[in-house]
Amino acid sequence: MVATLSIIQPKLLWWGLALMASLTAISFEMLNSAIESLADHLHPEHHPKIGKVKDLACGAVIVSSFGLLFIGIAMIMDTLWG
Secondary structure (H helix, E strand, O other): OHHHHHHHOOOHHHHHHHHHHHHHHHHHHHHHHHHHHHHHHHOOOOOHHHHHHHHHHHHHHHHHHHHHHHHHHHHHHHHHHO
């Protein structure tokens, strides 16, 4: 991310948005890992409800990653063609 930002040199606002989006995606990944570890520790056997919770936590990571992708695309478009 830093390399891309350094190459295209967007406005300061885009640096902030990219940093916030990146930290959000990383935070959701950490929460997903914590939920999965806790669920596996408390209930090692497969259980449909625990599987659903894990899937939802994984979905949060995916949604935040798409948000990061869209911010990156908007930043590149604004910087190169704006």
